[in-house]
Every structure is written in C-alpha cells, then in structure tokens.
Amino acid sequence: MAGGWLNGVKRDFTSEEALKEYFFFLADDALMLGQQLSSWCSKGPVLEQDIAIINTSLDHIGRARLLYQELAKMEGGEVTEDTLAYFRDHLGFRNALLLEQPNGHWGDTIARSFLIDTFNFYLFDKLRSCSNKALAGVAEKALKEIAYQAQWSAEWVIRLGDGTEESHHKMQQSINSLWMWSGELFEAHPMFDQLDDSFVRFESLREVWLHKIGEVIKEATLIMPSPELWMQTGGRYGVHTSELGFILAEMQSLARTHPEATW
C-alpha cells in the first residue's frame, strides 16, 4: 500500500479507536450529505421537491446528531456533537468522497443520493442487529427514513432516465461521472480487525448493492458503468478532495468565529 497517495495514513487501531472510527464513518457520511442537500433549499425544480429534499436533509442531520452524541460519550470531556461537527478539520472527517462531491444539477444530486441511499439501506438494515446497542438503536430508527430516501432517489433516477432525451442524457452523465466515487463505499478497512462480525463489513454489501443499482439503472433505460472501473479512495482515512475544504469553511464559519459562544 505504500507509495500511493494514502501513504502514511493510520492503519493500526485499538478496539476503542476502531469503534469510534466506525461511528465516524456513518456520522460524517450523514452530516456531509445532509449539509449538501440542505443547500438545495429554495432552489428545487418544483415546490413539492423542495419540501422533499429539505425533509431528507433533516433526516440525515438528525441521524448525524445521534451518532455524534454517542461519539461524544465515548470521547468524554468537553466533546459534544457540535465540537465534532464544527471544530474538526478535513483530516478528521471520515466521510466517503462521494458525499463531498458538489450538488451540481438536480440529476447530479439525485445520482449521488441514489448511490449512497441504496448502500445505506442495506447497511442500516443489517446494523439493526449490531452488538453495539446504541448503533443498533440508531439503525432501527433510521431504517424507515432511509428506505424512503432510497425509494425517492431511485424513482428520480428512473423518471429522469426514462423522461425526455435531455434528461436521459443528463442522468447518464451524472451516473457516469459519480461512478468512480462509489467503490470506496465497499472498501475493506483495518478497523474491522478490532470489531466483531455484527459491525457490518462494507465489502459484504457490494454484491447486493450492484444488483439493486443495476436493476434501477435498467428500468431507467440507462447503461450501468462497469464495476471494474478504477475507483477513488481516501475519505475513510481522512484524505479528501478539495471540495471538503469549502463545505467545512461554510458550515463551520460562524461557530468558529465565536468559539466561546453557545447557540
């Protein structure tokens, strides 16, 4: 693994660190997606969808909060959900790179949601039986929301893919250009050496995910990119794209201007 751009990242974890790492993956994914979706507010293609996307954003940020609250308990001391969201830099964030990709147009946002929502659906379904009770509880609560999100984004992929010639072309482009960020979701990770089997191994979801994605893409009359294409990596180790800096700068600006304040 040495010699690539992930040279030097941390690969040894104690069991305590591994548990936190797992929580950070899920929490940062949720926060990042919620944050990105929230900037659609007042810009949706039709009022009903403005409402839908705000609602989805609320769900993601709500889930992020629950996970950060658990992390704050593990960290102890002065750490809170807000210090975790607002006072970590890019190196601390563990979200998959897919989620920091820009909103782009409606089709880009839908494609990004479709890839992650489908993943989340299988992940959280299994996490309901996680040995970590807190995580199992979050999964139980979140699964209904995630099922709705996965249905919403898949329906939009179909609608746009099988809509007009223009929307078909746009949807295909969106999927093609986001595809290389999807592989990271299924990476093996050294933290798993320290976690029991009920912490769902992401790689175990790859097959069922590919199957579902393929079905939807087919129904949308689109072409599925090859799963064998080169995939990007880094987010799970804190190595990010340039996009993340701007997202954090915007999100954290006020909180960091007044570090002593409570809101």
Added chain:
Amino acid sequence: MGTNVSLEDKFQSYVDAENKVEPKDWMPEKYRKTLIRQISQHAHSEIIGMQPEANWITRAPSLRAKLILLAKVQDEAGHGLYLYSSAETLGEPRDKMIADLQSGKAKYSSIFNYPTPSWADMGTIGWLVDGAAIQNQVMLTRTSYGPYARAMVKICKEESFHQRQGYEVVMKLTQGTLEQKEMAQESLNRWWWPSLMMFGPSDDNSPNSEQSMLWKIKRKSNDTLRQEFVDKTVPQAEYLGLTIPDNDLVWNEDRGHYDFGEINWNEFYDVVKGNGPCNKERIAHHVKAHEDGAWVREAASAFAEKQATRKNKESSAA
C-alpha cells in the same frame, strides 16, 4: 342588473351572519379577485420568505440550530403549497400565480426584500416577522372564505411555534457573549421598523381595506393590528434586555397602549415599488431555480405520460 344587485345583497347578508363562503358558492367577482390577490400574495410571501432564512441553513452554528431552521423553512414551503391550493379553489392555476410573481405583477410581503447578513436575523425574523404575521393571521382564521380560514388555522399553529423558536434564538444571544448580545441588538435595530411596516399603510391610506372589512375577509384595520403588535412586543424586548430603536416609544396611560414614532413611509413605498435592497435578488433567485428546474419538470411529465400510455396498453391487452 337587478338580479345582480340582489345576489350581492344576499351574499353580504350571508357573510354578515358569519357564514363561511365555500368554493362552489356564488360570490361577487371582486370578492374572488380580492381573495386570489391576497391568498396568492400570502403564498408568495411564504415562498420568497424561504430565501433569507435558507441563506443561513448551511452556516447555522450548531446542529440543533440547523435542524430547527431547516424544519422551519420546510414548514414555510408547506404553507406556500397549502395556500396555492387554497387559491386554486378560486379557479386560479398555480402556474399563473408563479408567472405573476416572477413578472412582478403579484406582490409578496416587502419584509423579505431586506437581507439577512447576521445569524441573529434568524432569531429576529422568527420573533418579529413571524410575530407580526401571526397578528394578521389569527385574524384571518375567522376570514369569510372557508378554505382560506381553514388553511390559516393550521398555519397559525406552526407560525406561533416559529415565533417561540425565534425568540429562543434571540434569548440565547442576549444571554451569551458580548458579541452575541451586540448581534441581537444590531439585528433588532434593522428589523424593528420594517416589521411595523408589515401591517401595511395606515388606515387613512389603505385603498383595499374598507371593502375587505365589509366582506369580512379582513377583520381588523392595519393600524389596530400594528398597535396590538407593538403592545405585545415591547415587554418581550424589555425581558430580553434589548432596546427598541424608537425614541418616541412610550406607554400612554390614557390610551392603555404604547405610543410610537412615525414610520418612514417613503422607505415603505419604495421597497414595495421594487427599490429595496433585495427585491431584484429575490425574484432572480426564484426565476433561476424555476428555469434550472425546467428540464426536470419536463422529464417528470414526459415520464408520467409514458407510464399512463403503458398502463392503457396493458389494460387494453388484458
């Protein structure tokens, strides 16, 4: 002609007896037009009002604050939708209302033509702007047009929740650091007078009011509502330790109300005419979102048509 007069008389006595007018009832054309104007204006205000607050969602300083603000803006979008539907019961299609908003033919509440440079504005808007809106909307729960009155009952519940949340944001600022207190006061300084303007021109200069009162669309005059708002808000500001930016503000024992200074009506009329700091920006934002979404809406209709055709084929084959 004679029939017309008697229909209108009948309508007036129906309304006078506190009956609700329903979509299929006969109503004077001007009543219908007035309502379409007012309800669509109200819907547009909810929709344009999303912008100054959406402006802070991505920068909200805590996750809890972000969730509350998101939920609030979502409620506003919902109110907009609800009100557009209510206006549609009068025969006005939503597309036309949107086109009128974008062309400038239809108005929305002028308060949203002011910017939100400060986080404190998220509190002040909830406290003052939603507070002023409630003053008006509580009255409208008893308005004579049924669908509008019922929409208002639901909307008022959520608005009063928003007002409490806004007040809480301001309260946290006033209990916080020196900078936070300054933020709260600075925000109040900017929003106080535009909030008073929300009630519209003074009674002597309100062209549409008299007929609306007669038809019980409107049930209290602009100045009455404004006075109620001032009386209610001054003690709230005192409790927060904030100073209302009006040197003429004083309790009048004889009237049992606060006296307050003169509104700058030039500013009011200029902002209404389109000269506020954000008039152009608000409409441009709405137009851009609408145009950017055109291909999405077209795709959705094309897909729906295809689905319908497929369904027809299936059923004729079966």
